[in-house]
Amino acid sequence: MDDISTSTLFIILGVLILISGYFSGSETGMMSVNRYRLRHLENEKHKGAIRVSKLLSRTDRLIGLILIGNNLVNVFASLVAGIIFERYFGDAGIFYAGLVLTLVILVFAEVTPKTLAALYPEKIAFPSSIILTALLKVFYPLVIIINWITNSFLALLGISPEQREQHSLSNEELRTVVNESSALIPEQDQNMLVSILDLEKVTVEDIMIPRSELVGIDINEDWKKIQKQLTQSNHTRVLLYRDNIDDVVGYIHMRDALKLLSKNQFTKATLLRAVREMYFIPEGTPLNVQLLKFQHAKERLGLVVDEYGDIQGLVTLEDILEEIVGDFTTTMEPAPSEEVHKQPDGSYLVDGSATIRDINKEMSWHFPTDGPKTINGLILEVLEEIPQAQMSLRIAGYPIEIVDTSDNMIKTIRVIPDLFVAHNAD
Structure with missing residues (x-):
């Protein structure tokens, strides 16, 4: 090393830091790729997607390869930096080299490349997969040894590398994806997709x-x-x-x-x-x-x-299809709006036989739906008796007045949502 000029060592150090940044960015890019888009591109025979998918099929080997390369580069970079600083500051140069190199690696070989890779994973992962595929062949024996050692420790914890996450979305996660795709899917189509997900509930x-x-x-x-x-x-x-x-x-x-x-x-x-x-x-x-x-x-x-x-x-x-696409114009059943009549004072007269789910959907109210199906049934369950007219109560925070009862049924109620809002505000 004494025969190598300081300027040459600076060039070597710069190259090593760039390589370290490549490995860091590649790791983040590979792990940040959208797996569903990757499958789509793979089905479209996209060469980059095929390479990335193959590498991700054994994540333990991919991570092992990247960490081997990154650690080797960082170790050599620390050696070179130590020599450079020792020439300028003597024995104290080793200490200064550690401080400066840590800052440089964090900025130029960790934070910056990983941030870029997280923002543009495909642009990083697809080209990088060419180099990583070649390196995996070169370092394959070393990668296998490292993986064998690490997998042995994982086995002690009851974890197998074959037990990889399948990246399947739950019902709620899929609902979130649909709701957040407003720029791509019209609101009406979003509502239909969410309604399909709700069918099982x-x-x-x-x-x-x-x-x-x-x-x-x-x-x-x-x-x-x-x-x-x-x-x-x-x-x-x-x-x-x-x-x-x-x-x-x-x-x-x-x-x-x-x-x-x-x-x-x-x-x-x-x-x-x-x-x-x-x-x-x-x-x-x-x-x-x-x-x-x-x-x-x-x-x-x-x-x-x-x-x-x-x-x-x-x-x-037709009833089930209406849950997905909304009411058909040909339906003979009364729409919820025909069962709810707004009054001049801001209250609503509601038919006691109205279905709670339909009323909630139409009026954006939140009456409980895990019990009786109709307004009449809900009130009877709460009171545990057939009430008389002019009785008042509160259900789910909504003030309700019983307007009319006959034939052992509640025919009409009055809902006063303004009082519900005032009650919540208090």
Whole structure:
């Protein structure tokens, strides 16, 4: 080293620091690459992505290679710096070399390259993968030895290098990705994607038409009355039952009824022969599961039954699709806005039979949805009795006044959200 000029040593030191910066930046760039974009580019046969993906397939070997190179370079850099400073400051130069080199390495070989690599991982990782692939072949025996030693220590902790993170997103993480992609995905599409993710949290009871609102035809009625009910029906599929809704015969598609009518064969006997078998759905079935069951069974509607086989309500394929895309313009069911009426004083009159989820969605309220499905059921659960009109209470922070009750049901309530806001502000 004494034969090497000081200027040459400075050049060697500069080169070593640049190489150290390369290894530091490569490590950060490799680890910061978006794995999902990397898979996409790999499927597109992007050469850089293929190389990076191959290196990342064994992260322990990649990190081992980078750290071997980085530590070798830093050790040699410290030796060279020690010689340079010793020439200027004598024995004290070793101490000064350690201080100065630490600062230089931190700025130029650690913080700066790693920051750049974190900001532009692909621009760093893809070109760097060419050099790293070649170095892995050169230092492969040393890398294997180092990995064998480190993996042995990891094995003592019950960790295997094969137990690599699969980088799979959870439901909540995927929801966050969708919500934060507003620049790429229109708001309507975002809402649809989030609704799809929510299907597993919503059950058929949350969207079903409750038993009390089911409309059907009693086939034991007079034939003329049955004909009148069919011709005046607003639905394409009509339930048929005997005497009461629990004795369901099936349902008739209006298209089948029209065929019989066109052929002058429209009688009670032919109507019964055209009845389609009813499909039943266990209560508690998540919507994502039921959507697949509808698809596999080639069905479009079904009756929700409890553990005793009692009918609780009716769910259609359209009901599930509306959870994803919103209400269809052709739906015959009242929209939440038709069940909520704003009053001049700022309060809202709400139909007691309104579904809590629909009201929350429409009005951005936060009534609990983990219990009863309707406003009436929620109040009855809280009070544990059928209340009288003019009674007031507070649920989930919302002041509620019971306006009208009849037939053992709460027909209308008044919600005063302004008081809820004032109460929270206090």
